[in-house]
Amino acid sequence: MDYFQAFILAIIEGITEFLPVSSTGHMIIASSFMGIQADPFVKLFTIVIQLGAILSVVVLYFKRFFKSFDFYLKLFVAFLPAACLGILLSDLIDTMLESALTVAISLVIGGVILLFVDKWFNKGTLKDESEVSYVTALKIGFFQCLAMIPGVSRSGASIVGGMGLNLTRKAAAEFSFFLAVPTMLAATSKKLLDFYQEGHIITSDQLKVLAFGNIIAFIVAMLAIKSFIGFLNKYGFKMFGWYRIVVGLILIILILSGKTLEIL
Template structure:
């Protein structure tokens, strides 16, 4: 059983899943730069994202519990919360199912990731400079039309390197949602989105338990646990950091990391 690779990739996933820097892009680049076989680690890369998703459930359990109690009591706010998450998830579900083969083909193109990181960083700087502070506070208070728009913008992240959280957060900011709510909307939306991606991968029979055809369950379990622990720490710090400093530091990181990886790969 391999141990070092799952630990390294689990750390990469946990650190990058909820930051606007593209976890999928970083996993692809990690595989390319460290010489991993993409075909063996593709399913691993998808399934360990559930570890990071579990971190959101743990950190925001009070929010989810309040929503469940609100649904039982027929609270309008709780129903709007669920409506908004499901409505924002709908475009990714439809487009992802329709184009999943083409999306999978993009996962083997590290050069594309580099350019997506660079261009995405430039886009973040422009949005930070041009977009005025949003006035929509709270996921349940975002209008349905705005929610659907965020869902369509999230679909840009089907291009590896764009970043699901980055597209969702910046899309929300552009549509008038304030920073903290935009970040939390991205966290909550990740749950159905990544669950759907994992279920689709498992339905295709993509996981090989041992053998030479793919990475087995022991490696996946290690990556899952590591990504969960790391994401717990990162998400706690991320919301406070963004509230104070905005998203520009992540933009500059994307540009520098994308350029450095591009130069390395072009060697």
């Protein structure tokens, strides 16, 4: 992987990680068109650059992260389902990640759901995380687990789940951002541990590429988060739904036409 490829993937990560469009699907498409070989370092890179995206959430919502201890407890409760199921179903998840068709189908189905979300859940009354109960936080955590199916979108699942549990669009999106911090930290830590346990070592050049990717992901994620909240409040989810459907159908066409897609 060269710096240009790292730059493109980091931009994609920064834009798509917090949007309901599936970063996994976009990574697969981009890496395939750029001819990036899915070696152990590339797989590590696509996970570790999430640290840059995580930092953008902490910076943008700095005061909220130091608001109260109750805030952390709710995030921990919401994080538990993904932590437990991620360990129990790790082999199944790895198998699904090898299927580009799974990603494509998930994109389309998720897109169809987003077309109707604004009609289904348009009367939310919970305006921020302080009004979210521990039970509601746990339920949102279970919704997030749907993203273990490649192409579903972690943010999309948790945002829609939050809205279904009476959160406003803005509150559901922000809780999803906050929940991303422990979830993505855990995913990154596990990937690093697996990388070293498999006998791999990060070289100095690879470390520079990782640092570069994280910086780009951080900058782009900052812009994406701020833009997404404003866009969501004004237009809702329908455009994201259509976008997912189009991308999913394109991916299905490529697969049926015999195009080989490198799985990250």
